[in-house]
Amino acid sequence: MKRRKFxxxxxxxxxxxxxxxxxxxxxPARKLxxxxxxxxxxxxxxxxxxxxxxxxxxxxxxxxxxxxPSMVEVHYEGSYLPLRGIEMSKAYESTLNISFDxxxxxxxxxxxxxxxxLFVAAILVHMGRTFxxxxxxxxxxxxxxxxxxxxxxxxxxxxxxxxxxxxxxxxTGLRIIHGITESIPLIGSWAAHALFGGEFPGEVIITRxxxxxxxxxxxxxxxxxxxxxxxxxxxxxxQWPGPGRTENNVVGYRMFPNYAAKQGGFFMLVFAVIAFxxxxxxxxxxxxxxPYEASVVSSGSQPDFYVMFLDGLVRLFPNWELSxxxxxxPAVFWPAVIGMGVAFTVPLLxxxxxRRFTKDRAHHNLLERPxxxxxxxxxxxxxASIWLITTVTGxxxxxxxxxxxxxxxxxxxxxxxIVVIPVLTFYITKxxxxxxxxxxxxxxxxxIETGIMRRDPDGRFYEIHQPLTDEVDEHGHPKxxxxxxxxxxxxxxxxxxxxxxxxxxFKPIEIPGDSTDxxxxxxxxxxxxxxxxxx
Numbered sequence: 314m315k316r317r318k319f320x321x322x323x324x325x326x327x328x329x330x331x332x333x334x335x336x337x338x339x340x341p342a343r344k345l346x347x348x349x350x351x352x353x354x355x356x357x358x359x360x361x362x363x364x365x366x367x368x369x370x371x372x373x374x375x376x377x378x379x380x381x382p383s384m385v386e387v388h389y390e391g392s393y394l395p396l397r398g399i400e401m402s403k404a405y406e407s408t409l410n411i412s413f414d415x416x417x418x419x420x421x422x423x424x425x426x427x428x429x430x431l432f433v434a435a436i437l438v439h440m441g442r443t444f445x446x447x448x449x450x451x452x453x454x455x456x457x458x459x460x461x462x463x464x465x466x467x468x469x470x471x472x473x474x475x476x477x478x479x480x481x482x483x484x485t486g487l488r489i490i491h492g493i494t495e496s497i498p499l500i501g502s503w504a505a506h507a508l509f510g511g512e513f514p515g516e517v518i519i520t521r522x523x524x525x526x527x528x529x530x531x532x533x534x535x536x537x538x539x540x541x542x543x544x545x546x547x548x549x550x551x552q553w554p555g556p557g558r559t560e561n562n563v564v565g566y567r568m569f570p571n572y573a574a575k576q577g578g579f580f581m582l583v584f585a586v587i588a589f590x591x592x593x594x595x596x597x598x599x600x601x602x603x604p605y606e607a608s609v610v611s612s613g614s615q616p617d618f619y620v621m622f623l624d625g626l627v628r629l630f631p632n633w634e635l636s637x638x639x640x641x642x643p644a645v646f647w648p649a650v651i652g653m654g655v656a657f658t659v660p661l662l663x664x665x666x667x668r669r670f671t672k673d674r675a676h677h678n679l680l681e682r683p684x685x686x687x688x689x690x691x692x693x694x695x696x697a698s699i700w701l702i703t704t705v706t707g708x709x710x711x712x713x714x715x716x717x718x719x720x721x722x723x724x725x726x727x728x729x730x731i732v733v734i735p736v737l738t739f740y741i742t743k744x745x746x747x748x749x750x751x752x753x754x755x756x757x758x759x760x761i762e763t764g765i766m767r768r769d770p771d772g773r774f775y776e777i778h779q780p781l782t783d784e785v786d787e788h789g790h791p792k793x794x795x796x797x798x799x800x801x802x803x804x805x806x807x808x809x810x811x812x813x814x815x816x817x818x819f820k821p822i823e824i825p826g827d828s829t830d831x832x833x834x835x836x837x838x839x840x841x842x843x844x845x846x847x848x
Contacts, residue, residue: 350572351552351565353395362435364583372425381407382523401604404479424591433619446680454664456544461661473526484605485614494647554679554798623709626652686744694742695735753801757794
């Protein structure tokens with residue numbers, strides 16, 4: 314029997330044909346491979362969040378192998394001598410063991426914490442880019458809502474994560490969660506009792522938070538991320554305006570091989586940065602806080618940065634309690650429940666709020682520069698100023714202590730600032746946007762400032778402008794270009810200037826060619842000596 318020759322080159326085609334015969338994958342695979350992504354750094358912010366989430370899943374799986382979510386009291390006998398013999402919960406003991414007795418445990422735990430901070434920060438910046446560029450407009454309202462829900466889930470996922478080690482810091486956070494839950498009218502006491510399994514701190518809250526932290530919330534987030542990415546593929550990708558870019562096309566790279574190769578390298582870069590930070594920069598040294606005791610509260614108990622705005626709101630709100638019909642509405646209810654609800658709901662519904670006022674129901678695949686929508690940019694800057702004020706106030710006890718400032722003065726400064734600064738921020742931001750627009754229009758009308766001054770026969774000095782187009786109007790003046798949201802060049806180009814020198818390791822990719830064609834000079838057929846008075 315003749316042995317068939319193995320053809321390695323034909324193997325991928327045969328495997329692909331076999332899979333398509335059985336699962337009909339050719340059409341969706343072709344659509345996936347030919348998907349075009351625009352090439353701009355701002356579109357990588359969402360990828361940072363996605364890759365950080367993958368790192369969180371990997372490091373969290375490692376930590377779950379050794380963490381014991383139990384509040385059973387034990388005596389610590391591990392390697393950290395200052396706490397040896399002290400009574401603590403199993404949850405805190407296992408966290409200390411991960412940090413000091415499990416090989417690589419401290420690095421993985423710190424990678425998990427740094428990854429969580431990077432994940433939330435990347436979501437915030439990604440949402441900021443989406444907001445200020447108008448990428449949430451039709452048809453991407455649903456994806457914006459999913460992204461906002463993902464941020465809310467990431468907020469609570471982080472809160473659950475640093476609540477379960479049962480150290481002094483996490484216990485203080487649990488106490489605050491218990492107080493906020495109790496402040497809810499009518500159902501507060503019942504809800505807190507049900508959540509903590511009795512009086513605070515109870516014996517079940519660590520176990521319940523652990524299940525939510527490792528199973529329920531990540532599962533929901535994973536499903537929402539899949540839908541979020543799926544909608545990016547199903548809808549045309551947004552892009553910045555520019556030459557050749559319209560509402561009906563996308564200028565960029567195909568998924569394979571360019572974009573996929575870039576994303577693979579970018580994932581390794583994000584992983585390396587998180588590993589670098591986890592290995593070199595200490596974060597949450599919970600062995601310094603000791604086990605949680607309900608009677609001990611530290612003044613330096615600050616949460617992670619994305620929760621500090623809530624802490625700041627609680628500190629700024631006056632001690633106003635309302636009573637009636639036999640009920641008392643505590644002061645903490647307004648900033649912690651109503652304030653947090655507004656902070657989450659307004660961004661969630663913003664696409665529909667803006668459409669209600671602008672009546673804009675058109676499809677938008679081209680993005681807007683922040684300056685081209687001054688009102689939206691001003692609103693975003695105003696909310697950013699509120700977030701900054703409340704976040705700084707969340708650490709006002711630390712700032713007051715380190716800089717020897719009165720804590721009451723800082724509190725009152727924050728109360729005045731949260732009323733005045735957002736209004737000023739809105740007005741100033743809007744004026745800056747309008748000014749930038751006007752500057753772009755001047756460049757389009759008069760050209761780029763060259764810095765070259767000339768003097769006319771009348772003695773007047775004027776600056777030479779380099780026009781952006783060779784077209785002229787009926788008077789011979791450079792034609793005024795239409796303002797369409799593209800980036801306007803601000804620097805004179807190199808026409809007529811010297812060539813850039815090739816210096817150092819980095820060299821320009823496109824090396825300008827020699828303008829002198831030596832072959833044409835050497836050709837005797839095309840050259841002829843011409844003398845004056847002779848032909």
